Amino acid sequence: MKSLWRFLVAGVVLLLARRRREPRLERPEFRAGAGAELVVLGLLGVATLGAVAFAIVYFRGADTQWLGAALGVALAALGAASAVASKRLVLQDKEIEPRPELEDPAAQKELVTTVPEGVGGITRRRLLLAGAFGAVGAVTGAIALPALSLGPAAGGQLTRSPWRRGRRLVTEDGEPLPAEEIAIGTFRTAFPQDADREQIAAAVIVVRVPEDELDLPSDRRDWAPNGILAYSKICTHAGCAVSLFRYPSFAAKSPKPALVCPCHYSTFDVARAAKVLFGPAGRPLPQLPLEVDGQGYLVAAGDFSGRVGPAWWGVRRGRPT
Amino acid sequence: MRLLLVALVALAACGAAAAAGDAERGRALFRTQCSTCHGLDAKGVHDRGPSLEGVGAASADFYLSTGRMPLDQPGRQPIRSDPAFGRGQIDDLVAYIASLGPGPPIPRVDTAEGDVALGQRLFADRCAGCHQIVGRGGVVQDAFAPSLRDATPTQVAEAVRVGPYVMPAFTRAQIDDAQLASLVRYVERTQHPDDRGGWGIFEIGPVPEGMVTWLLAGALLLGVIRLLGERADE
Numbered sequence: 001m002k003s004l005w006r007f008l009v010a011g012v013v014l015l016l017a018r019r020r021r022e023p024r025l026e027r028p029e030f031r032a033g034a035g036a037e038l039v040v041l042g043l044l045g046v047a048t049l050g051a052v053a054f055a056i057v058y059f060r061g062a063d064t065q066w067l068g069a070a071l072g073v074a075l076a077a078l079g080a081a082s083a084v085a086s087k088r089l090v091l092q093d094k095e096i097e098p099r100p101e102l103e104d105p106a107a108q109k110e111l112v113t114t115v116p117e118g119v120g121g122i123t124r125r126r127l128l129l130a131g132a133f134g135a136v137g138a139v140t141g142a143i144a145l146p147a148l149s150l151g152p153a154a155g156g157q158l159t160r161s162p163w164r165r166g167r168r169l170v171t172e173d174g175e176p177l178p179a180e181e182i183a184i185g186t187f188r189t190a191f192p193q194d195a196d197r198e199q200i201a202a203a204v205i206v207v208r209v210p211e212d213e214l215d216l217p218s219d220r221r222d223w224a225p226n227g228i229l230a231y232s233k234i235c236t237h238a239g240c241a242v243s244l245f246r247y248p249s250f251a252a253k254s255p256k257p258a259l260v261c262p263c264h265y266s267t268f269d270v271a272r273a274a275k276v277l278f279g280p281a282g283r284p285l286p287q288l289p290l291e292v293d294g295q296g297y298l299v300a301a302g303d304f305s306g307r308v309g310p311a312w313w314g315v316r317r318g319r320p321t
Numbered sequence: 322m323r324l325l326l327v328a329l330v331a332l333a334a335c336g337a338a339a340a341a342g343d344a345e346r347g348r349a350l351f352r353t354q355c356s357t358c359h360g361l362d363a364k365g366v367h368d369r370g371p372s373l374e375g376v377g378a379a380s381a382d383f384y385l386s387t388g389r390m391p392l393d394q395p396g397r398q399p400i401r402s403d404p405a406f407g408r409g410q411i412d413d414l415v416a417y418i419a420s421l422g423p424g425p426p427i428p429r430v431d432t433a434e435g436d437v438a439l440g441q442r443l444f445a446d447r448c449a450g451c452h453q454i455v456g457r458g459g460v461v462q463d464a465f466a467p468s469l470r471d472a473t474p475t476q477v478a479e480a481v482r483v484g485p486y487v488m489p490a491f492t493r494a495q496i497d498d499a500q501l502a503s504l505v506r507y508v509e510r511t512q513h514p515d516d517r518g519g520w521g522i523f524e525i526g527p528v529p530e531g532m533v534t535w536l537l538a539g540a541l542l543l544g545v546i547r548l549l550g551e552r553a554d555e
Contacts, residue, residue, distance in 0.1 A: 087549070181492075244451060246462070246464070247488070248487050249487075250370070253395060255463035258462070262449075267462045
């Protein structure tokens with residue numbers, strides 16, 4: 001980082017302090033570029049200011065609307081500067097070489113005097129270059145700046161689970177969740193009591209279906225007291241929060257109960273251990289075994305049936321059985 | 322706006338008054354109009370229609386006042402249409418269904434007490450996954466979520482408490498009555514959106530809005546290209 005900064009400073013110093021290799025050709029009769037130069041310099045200045053404003057907004061709370069406006073102004077000014085430069089500062093006439101001498105001596109003389117005129121149109125080449133370098137550098141820096149917001153690395157956050165046997169389920173408000181409050185056809189979001197809710201495995205979705213509709217694998221027979229089931233709220237496809245519960249009013253004629261992820265409509269069969277019915281998810285939602293404690297509250301009876309999260313988090317590598 | 326509020330309050334009052342119907346008349350009407358699928362005693366017919374015991378007044382009023390029942394063909398997803406019965410007949414039927422067993426009553430919502438901002442947060446959390454944040458409906462697997470454009474405040478509140486078709490029901494522990502008022506108020510807002518710029522573009526969210534932006538930006542870019550470019554010499 002430090003050496004990069006040194007290179008940048010050295011580059012600017014060299015550019016500004018550089019001796020001109022050949023004396024400038026003075027062509028006072030060609031002044032078309034003088035006003036345009038000021039316009040280009042002004043636009044480059046606006047672009048630089050826009051980039052600086054972007055940095056200031058970024059460090060002062062990063063309001064996205066102002067970030068967008070600042071960067072938009074910077075990029076538009078940069079584009080306008082290059083457009084004006086290409087139209088007004090660069091020679092637009094066509095020249096074709098080599099060519100034979102013209103037969104009319106007067107025409108030949110005129111050609112010789114007019115053709116080189118455009119070449120010396122730029123009178124403040126160094127200033128323009130410095131301005132362009134500054135503006136492009138500032139905008140590039142502004143675009144790279146949000147990289148500071150990356151991280152910190154997730155570390156063990158993705159693999160740890162706060163769920164233990166006997167840990168109570170609580171609501172968003174931290175209240176313990178009575179089993180009888182979960183009515184058939186409703187769903188609740190729950191968290192572990194006295195544990196970090198930011199952990200990816202913390203949030204579960206709790207649903208209830210009639211017990212005779214349950215079709216769980218034989219080793220999970222006692223995981224759903226009174227037909228109350230808990231699954232990880234993190235979709236196994238892309239890690240979205242599973243927040244839709246499809247529950248039919250009339251089971252005989254309607255689609256069966258399912259948890260649905262709102263991002264890509266992965267659909268999980270609640271009664272069959274969250275088997276994937278539809279959508280891009282590759283594996284079922286991990287199930288959390290439940291118990292009802294002596295006071296009627298829901299508690300975990302152990303940890304999840306599998307690791308929480310989508311496959312691209314590496315959950316398949318260390319998947320417990 | 323005030324007129325609208327008055328109309329809505331009047332509609333809400335209509336819904337609340339539904340319990341005033343006559344259960345005996347309702348039973349007679351039920352036998353002729355509903356019993357093919359729900360059975361003569363409303364206990365349901367296997368594979369045709371569910372039992373209506375304990376579904377409550379809210380459910381009956383929701384399905385009848387939105388024209389979702391009677392259904393042309395059992396098994397189809399009920400869709401909103403003109404009600405088949407008049408208000409008086411619906412009141413009678415609702416009174417009969419409510420007399421079959423304890424169930425959710427028709428909820429009273431006072432949207433004047435609701436908070437639009439809170440309602441939008443709740444709607445985004447609980448409803449927008451299917452109905453879209455603009456309330457214009459969408460799809461769920463094997464069903465579709467209807468548009469809320471024509472729903473009255475009472476009907477929205479009934480749907481929240483009842484959970485029609487494949488929608489889940491929301492109990493008071495999940496959405497209390499004050500939150501429900503805010504939610505309904507937000508739905509009202511989506512029915513009469515404030516179109517900044519004067520053009521709603523079908524009011525179905527960011528996709529058409531993005532398309533229009535692209536078209537405008539494309540036209541602007543063409544103009545810039547025209548300014549920058551030059552005609553090639555012959």
